[in-house]
Amino acid sequence: MLARKIADSTVRRLAIYLRFLEEFEHQGAGTVSSEALAARAGTTSAQVRKDLSFFGSFGKRGLGYDVHALAVQLRTILGLTRRYHVILVGAGRLAGALVQYAEFGARGFDIVAAVDRDPAKIGTRWGDLVIGNVADLEKIVQREQIEIAILVAPADAAQALVDRLVSAGVSAILNFAPVQLHVPHGMDVKNVNLAVELETLSYALQHRGST
């Protein structure tokens, strides 16, 4: 669909622009400048225009961007014009928090299954989601036509679970386990490591004052 390889940083910013466009849309704004979007997103107007220019020319010179039309474009670019079935692999507290995370549903990500290996958890419910047995992982992935997995399992179990997810047909993984996952070419993995985020803060705290 697209010639050039787009930087991850660009894709992230597009997702952020979309948030603010929706906010503007809600406030009834018809049009928005790259400058205004940049201010909200914490970047520069040149960056906004460059990011958008990889995908087309959506603005009107002298005017800016039509808020609604640009939102539609960004949803198309980001693949948010349809819904995705998501499984939670691991049913700990973090998984429980993610189930409730309204923003996922609002963006088209439906958490339709959760599994765990703890017999005490299997069969219990989170709203209308029944926690399944991890032994049935492949069956559940296929039955529910799951494309995305959120991995919130212990580090030592992670790779084996990923191998099973891959062979069951999952094509993207959001990984919260602090390990480097190995997946076949073409699969997409995104790592989130909350402890690492805190550590970059402690680094910054320590190296402050050199301003």
Added chain:
Amino acid sequence: MLARKIADSTVRRLAIYLRFLEEFEHQGAGTVSSEALAARAGTTSAQVRKDLSFFGSFGKRGLGYDVHALAVQLRTILGLTRRYHVILVGAGRLAGALVQYAEFGARGFDIVAAVDRDPAKIGTRWGDLVIGNVADLEKIVQREQIEIAILVAPADAAQALVDRLVSAGVSAILNFAPVQLHVPHGMDVKNVNLAVELETLSYALQHRGST
């Protein structure tokens, strides 16, 4: 303490190297090569050596790095040789998950307080943490000598809370609210947006096949 400005990506990788060093240490390995570290961390040996070289020469040519000594160095660099008092601003499910997150404590981040605005939550306990009233935010920050805040509050409340945190003396914020926070120069803010992570995956899913 350091002349050059170090890239965020470098600091993150150092935190990741530290994880694997501790694992190696646990397994009784005395020495490790940049190649072995890189394999675990999902990067290249040149990257590992370059990252470390910003801070000093920690290896022995022909041998590699002493696992324990390098771990000590990285903890020093990252500011992990002491403990930090952390407050959770917002006591929703995500906050509840973070309280339990063992890795935080293991790295020196002690969650010593949590506040919320919901009267139904105020006074309830999570382990030995009593949820306080957000009205007392400044008092709590000062009493507990808090340096880092984890902001897990609704987007519309976020900026006002940040202003209060800043004036109460907090110096770093890990922000889960999907807004761009404005803080005075010198303050450190790190944003985590889980919906954006999923959206980069849906982008990747959609633009697959051009390989």
Added chain:
DNA sequence: TCCTGTGAATTAGTTCACAGCG
């Protein structure tokens, strides 16, 4: 006139490649 779209310039980050030390 205003603000986009975009090549060009700049800056940042990564990889190469090899000298040099243990």
Added chain:
DNA sequence: CGCTGTGAACTAATTCACAGGA
């Protein structure tokens, strides 16, 4: 000989600056 440490080369990302259309 093996593996680090590091300039130099390269690649990627951001910012500049301005031509050009509404």
